[in-house]
Amino acid sequence: MAAALDGLGAVLDPLAQRFAAAGFELALVGGSVRDALLGRSMPDLDFTTDARPDDIERLIVGWADAHWDIGRKFGTIGLRKDGYQIEITTYRTDAYAGDSRNPEVAFGTSLDEDLVRRDFTIGAMAVRLPGRVFVDPFGGMEDLEAGRIRTPGTPETSFGDDPLRMMRAARFVSQLGFEAAPEVVAAMREMAGRIEIISAQRVRDELVKLMCGARPWDGVDLLVATGIADTVLPEVAGLRLERDEHHRHKDVYQHSLTVLRQAVELEARYAAAQEAAGLDADDPQRLAPPDFAVRFAALMHDVGKPATRRFEPGGAVTFYHHDVVGAKLTRARMRALRFDKDTIATVSRLVELHLRFYGYGEAGWTDSAVRRYVTDAGAQLTRLHILTRSDVTTRNRRKAERLAFAYDDLEARIAALAERERLEAIRPDLDGTQIMAILGIGPGRAVGRAYAHLLEQRMEHGPLGPKRAEEALRQWWAQQPEAQA
Secondary structure (H helix, E strand, O other): HHHHHHHHHHHHHHHHHHHOOOOOOOOEEEEEHHHHHHHHOOOOEEEEOOOOHHHHHHOOOOOOEEEEEOOOOOOOEEEEEOOOOEEEEOOOEOOOOOOOOOOOOEEOOHHHHHOOOOOOOHOOOOOEEOOOOEEEEOOOHHHHOOOOOOOOOOOHHHHHHHHHHHHHHHHHHHOOEEOOOHHHHHHHHHHHHHHHHHHHHHHHHHHHHHHOOOOOOHHHHHHHHOOOOHHHHHHHHHHHEEEEOOOOOHHHHHHHHHHHHHHHHHHHHHHHHHOOOOOOOOOOOOOOOOHHHHHHHHHHHHOOOHHHHHEEOOOOOOOOOOOHHHHHHHHHHHHHOOOHHHHHHHHHHHHHHOOOOOHHHHOOOOHHHHHHHHHHHHHHHHHHHHHHOOOOOOOOOOHHHHHHHHHHHHHHHHHHHHHHHHHHHOOOOHHHHHHHHHHOOOHHHHHHOOOOOOOHHHHHHOOOOHHHHHHHHHHOOOHHHHHHH
């Protein structure tokens, strides 16, 4: 353990000395100890102490590069030192009471008391400072080596104290690739309904962390298997009842998990290709994995199927317009989880567009259709590439190869057009001011209609140039009622 902390000596030692000199205990705790043992990067450091918030603040002023007390009522003082984000929290014994959506905060008096309240054994380890004494009262090291999620006390007590810990179990399954212990899974299934008392914002934050983990499909599967998804993601849980006519070897739920897994893989490939190509970091198409939007769209892309399932004569099953219905359901679920408007718009738009590509390989598309595909996707084009490719889960190798070849061709078409045109910002060749000057009219609806007509011409024929655009405008105007007045 000591070796894992050697690189932190410049921060740990002087901070520990300040607390010791003032007669207070200090310990590195929780995720910081876990990550040190796993050899993961540690930009954030968590400490616990018997000092109260006022004492903590007094001890770090003058030493920290900056500090803040936004978490003071929870016993936490935050600070920044030498590039590290640090939180120091007074020993706590908080828990939920009844149906309260917020924990009752109570300060504790000992490290052992603080550790037993923590969610899982792999987060209930500490290193006492300045002596660097490893403290592991609940077998966290053994569970870390076994890849196991277990609670310090009984899981029923732990989840009763804070029901959000059930979602954290799924999050750690995703982030670390661990498995939840059988008693943890059983308690999650038994207590799934308790998640209803947790605020939507806290559920959302935990869901984002889960989706951005290394194996989000496993985390989602645990939520579904235990019934927690019936409350937080009921649309996903409902997919277990559906069969997908395009992927007969899998039900829609398993298909969606496969799409999610493939999206994670493709996300990394596209990001690497963008970096190799030198794409600017501020380019709207640039990915910065893990990308929540593309992952959540992959999970939600078929949630419209249960509502659109129809049985046709002869035994066929259809899901017409499930893309549109799915987009509406996705928007509603994300609003309920208090996501911001931009993220909601991005994910729901991807769900709405996820079928747009199908048919390309059979009939081919005109340049106009390619322009519309790019324009409709807008800043989400790269994400749409990933989602569309990930949606191919057929075991029919020839079909999979045909679809992959068709999408390769579409991307090549987009690239070729982009060399000649600014596809990312298609606009008419004349703006509103020019339209009014040419037609001799003032602001009004006619200008908007003229602009829409020129945009349509731009989509159909590519850049016209000012002269041809003016000719097209005048021809259109001659047929409008205003021109006859």
